[in-house]
Amino acid sequence: MNKNTPRVKTGLDVLCDNPPEYLKGRRLGLLANPASITSQFVHAKDVIARLFPRQLCAIFSPQHGFFAEKQDNMIESGHFRDPDLNIPIFSLYSETRIPTADMFDIIDTLVIDIQDVGTRVYTFIYTISYCLETAAGLGKSVVILDRPNPVGGIQVEGNILETDCASFVGRYSIPMRHGMTVGEITAYINTTQKINCDLTVVPMQGWNRDMYWQDTGLVWIPPSPNLPTPVSAMVYPGQVIFEGTNLSEGRGTTLPFEQFGAPFMDIHTIKRCVQDRLKGVVLRPLCFQPTSGKWQNQTCKGVHIHITNKDDYKPYLYSLILLQEIMRAHPNEFTFKAPPYEYEFERLPMDLILGSRDLRKNLENMNDPFELEKAWQVSLHKFKQASKTFYLYNGHGPT
Structure with missing residues (x-):
């Protein structure tokens, strides 16, 4: 392996190597932000536009905006058109945090390439959950391109969220540090919350549960402005x-x-x-x-x-x-x-x-x-046992 080659291939890099047949001929949407890049710094929108010509019909962005330019909470982003592809970019942190039927009307499958940070209060997984719910209700499918949990997949920490404290910084009964990749926790939410969306996860290659970001060989692109490193x-x-x-x-x-x-x-x-x-x-x-x-x-x-x-x-x-x-x-x-x-x-x-x-x-x-x-160890142990069902990787490499 070249010394400059990352140890880990993200789901987006895996997609580049082997474009799946099940996406061909589909009208595609993409949920992404600046961290949605290949190991060669090519953005997911450009990857998908190249692999599936004229199929990318809409782009969606989470909190902080498509360019991750919005600094703080409750600073909304507007909708606009991508100047290169001339397709709409819908903000899911705007007048709505839930994609509408009109937004999904122009796509068949939503591809998600989002870098999560393994923490309950980080809102990206809830934006994804709303996308799952809308997709399930409209008969659309969702494909997650998996990415590393930057704080590893071994340590799980914190009290389980109580339902009377549910909000956009915590929709589900999970601990503060959940120890799952974005693909794993999406599958966990889809099943445990009985959303039952048609969901496919494209796994990474080379990621182990004991890896922190510094072990992956990947370049860190801030997923939001205040997580610069x-x-x-x-x-x-x-x-x-x-x-x-x-x-x-x-x-x-x-x-x-x-x-x-x-x-x-x-x-x-x-x-x-x-x-x-x-x-x-x-x-x-x-x-x-x-x-x-x-x-x-x-x-x-x-x-x-x-x-x-x-x-x-x-x-x-x-x-x-x-x-x-x-x-x-x-x-x-x-x-x-x-x-x-x-x-x-x-x-x-x-x-x-x-x-x-x-x-x-x-x-x-x-x-x-x-x-x-x-006092929270019993409920935390139950979460660990339930979440392991959705693990795609172990401590020694992908299963």
Whole structure:
């Protein structure tokens, strides 16, 4: 193998090598964004237009836009026409997050090539789920071109979402870090939610469950503006909870989610309280000044999370510990963010992110996060067992 050849072939690269007969003659749609590229940096829309001439009839885009240019939540994208192919690009983060019958009327099969990040609150899998539902209702088929879970397929972490906290950042009862590829979790949702869409997954080649993004040999293209590197994706399953607070989660800086803080944060007290409980990471004190978002143009005191051992690091549990210590140290300055959040105008954003009102209340009551983690192990084990049915890969290579 050439040293520059990636170890992993994505579903899109597999499609390039062996264009399936079942797509020929079909009117095709494509759900994609800038991360939808081959190992040679060719975009999926150009691949499909070349392999299946005049069959690509519509393109769809998820949150953050087809060009992933929209920075924050609840910033919608408009519909427009692709200037090269002269076909419509429908935004599924616009006046609707659900594809309409009119949008699907011009296609027979929707091809999906989306880079997920393995975290419950990341909205791409829910955009996919709405596409499955619309396709099933209209008798259309869906093909998923699989891509790596950038934070691996071994570690599964967090409480299971409770149904009264369901939203666009969590439609289903899954943990914060689900350990599945986008193709696997799509198949899981299609079956467990009884959507019963005509679904085909094009597997990757060479991906193992113990691989993180850095092991794949693939180039990281940010799937959204605030996940600029594979490391930002690694901390995201935990650090995303700070979106539900008045702390900056690092948006508006060059290290979103890797660093966080606020002008009032007592860095050294927080670090002293947590340093013996967090394994596999170093918290480096720093100051930063966001150019947008919370605390814009104000100096925030905080920490930069440096991962030293990914196998020991538990992003979700550790962020809960950090959150609780900040609440303890700053009872007068710390607040939870008020609605709206992802089109929810009444429920507390933190409850939607955590997927549990009780978990938030337990943290407020200063109950030990390690004990809280023990309490969700039974339901987490049930999810692991159910999700394994849909695994396409094992720890030693594709099955």
